[in-house]
Amino acid sequence: MSIEHVAVVGAGAWGTALALAAERAGRRVTLWGRDVAAIAATRENAAHLPGIAIPETIAVTDRLADVVVADAILVVTPTQTIRAVASLLGGIADDTPVVLCAKGLERGTGLRPTEVLGEALPPAAPAVLSGPSFAADVAAGLPTAVTVAAAEAPLAMALCRALGSASFRPYAETDMIGVEVGGAFKNVLAIAVGIVAGRGLGASAAAALTARGFAELRRIGAALGARPDTLMGLSGLGDLVLTCASPQSRNFSYGVALGRGTAPAAVLVEGAATAGVARMLAAKLGVEMPITAQVAAIVEGETDIEGAMAALMSRPLRHETD
Ligand SMILES: NC(=O)C1=CN([C@@H]2O[C@H](COP(=O)(O)OP(=O)(O)OC[C@H]3O[C@@H](n4cnc5c(N)ncnc54)[C@H](O)[C@@H]3O)[C@@H](O)[C@H]2O)C=CC1
């Protein structure tokens, strides 16, 4: 399979960075957004990636007709908008690869992005792109590696060939569940570790929370059918480590603000949107996820940070690897 024309839906930070990556990989690229007049005129996404030039070779458009004809479509809008965005793509040819790049679970349903796509756009061949990769790093051409998953290995590999370049290295995978679970849950855990940093609870607590958070990730992954090896890879452990350790992460920074008591009322990070639905999913499946549950309780205003810490530290003693 040869993928020459790549369309990117969503001209935010990550969509613009992925459009640049695809262009560097030698693809014909169309970048679609609802309001892209300024980007098209200035060849810069000043709101999200100031100072990065968008080459004329990337077609910037608000016309969906230019998107649905692409050989592969990357959907790069927040998780909670995937259903609406997918419904705009009804004109695609059967089996067009649609690569979901958001990291979260749909509120209300608990569905992963590829499950939402399956309901909203049945003709699509679903795929996932995830891993430790800040938009600013990718846009600047700094070296990054990600995982690209599709049910069939040849499609995953074709997408890797289409997007890979000297600075952007995709690895192929067939475990879409594992890749999606890693991306969704690491954002919730990054909020937890951010809270620890913001409240000044120490580097030891941050490391402990990251490791115990990873234990939760592996438990829910197993319950959902993820392969353990996938969770040890770029899209699981790799992205957890990145997001739990860097103020560049919006989820981590939101946690820091919560820890300091300065969090904004309107919350836009993926982890905050996913925390409640992650807690609901864990309860439904009978999976213990105490850190995730406490993040959900803080985000939903059901507890405060002291209450959450006390609840976590007073849990019954147990074997570490049970
Ligand atoms: N920014 C980053 O470094 C990375 C982000 N991601 C993920 O990518 C996803 C998007 O994140 P960002 O690009 O950073 O967010 P962003 O806020 O910069 O961009 C989101 C874009 O989606 C568009 N959008 C929102 N609702 C829409 C709708 N209903 N129809 C059409 N367009 C709509 C917005 O106009 C905006 O351009 C998130 O799930 C995030 O977790 C993944 C890896 C890196």
Ligand SMILES: O=C(CO)COP(=O)(O)O
């Ligand atoms: O997923 C990311 C890096 O891999 C980006 O994380 P934030 O959404 O927390 O900024």
